[in-house]
Amino acid sequence: ELKVEQNPLFLSMQEGKNYTIYCNYSTTSDRLYWYRQDPGKSLESLFVLLSNGAVKQEGRLMASLDTKARLSTLHITAAVHDLSATYFCAVAKKLVFGQGTRLTINP
Amino acid sequence: EAQVTQNPRYLITVTGKKLTVTCSQNMNHEYMSWYRQDPGLGLRQIYYSMNVEVTDKGDVPEGYKVSRKEKRNFPLILESPSPNQTSLYFCASSLIGQAGTGELFFGEGSRLTVL
Numbered sequence: 001e002l003k004v005e006q007n008p009l010f011l012s013m014q015e016g017k018n019y020t021i022y023c024n025y026s027t028t029s030d031r032l033y034w035y036r037q038d039p040g041k042s043l044e045s046l047f048v049l050l051s052n053g054a055v056k057q058e059g060r061l062m063a064s065l066d067t068k069a070r071l072s073t074l075h076i077t078a079a080v081h082d083l084s085a086t087y088f089c090a091v092a093k094k095l096v097f098g099q100g101t102r103l104t105i106n107p
Numbered sequence: 108e109a110q111v112t113q114n115p116r117y118l119i120t121v122t123g124k125k126l127t128v129t130c131s132q133n134m135n136h137e138y139m140s141w142y143r144q145d146p147g148l149g150l151r152q153i154y155y156s157m158n159v160e161v162t163d164k165g166d167v168p169e170g171y172k173v174s175r176k177e178k179r180n181f182p183l184i185l186e187s188p189s190p191n192q193t194s195l196y197f198c199a200s201s202l203i204g205q206a207g208t209g210e211l212f213f214g215e216g217s218r219l220t221v222l
Contacts, residue, residue: 033210042197042214090211095152
């Protein structure tokens with residue numbers, strides 16, 4: 001059974017700092033997704049990672065995938081308040097979501 | 108505009124009163140799915156459909172039914188709702204196979220309260 005674990009589940013950081021959210025999964029998969037959810041809103045797709053070693057970047061967010069380690073990371077560079085949200089990773093083939101990481105960025 | 112539309116967005120009902128949450132997508136996606144979101148549990152899949160007339164159970168199907176008579180619609184039916192089905196529900200769709208990455212597109216969510 002595929003299990004997906006994110007950590008940390010809660011993260012409070014200061015603007016301008018860097019941090020990383022980790023997504024570990026338990027069985028082989030070559031496809032991983034990151035989503036963002038703002039309070040009271042739906043989920044918005046951020047990244048689709050389709051192969052081992054895939055790296056994608058959008059603004060201050062960068063996601064990577066290591067299928068051998070069964071690990072994906074979402075790195076935040078020089079955080080700004082607008083990035084406060086809950087971030088989910090999800091692993092295919094049967095899409096299983098992590099618990100989510102609630103990120104709060106303080107001035 | 109490409110979108111997944113759910114209705115109703117908010118609903119308060121009572122135990123045992125049948126209800127249906129509709130979901131429609133205009134992207135010609137084969138794959139559609141229902142999730143429920145509860146605090147601390149992430150999103151859990153209820154049912155999914157690979158195409159018209161093809162549906163299958165997800166991780167938490169008990170108490171729910173679905174149908175896929177048309178490609179664009181995938182309603183979620185609660186025949187006899189109970190308080191433990193109080194949750195935030197999301198419908199999602201994606202393009203599968205070689206043409207798509209499997210990326211899910213989500214509806215806005217339906218917040219259901221069962222008293």
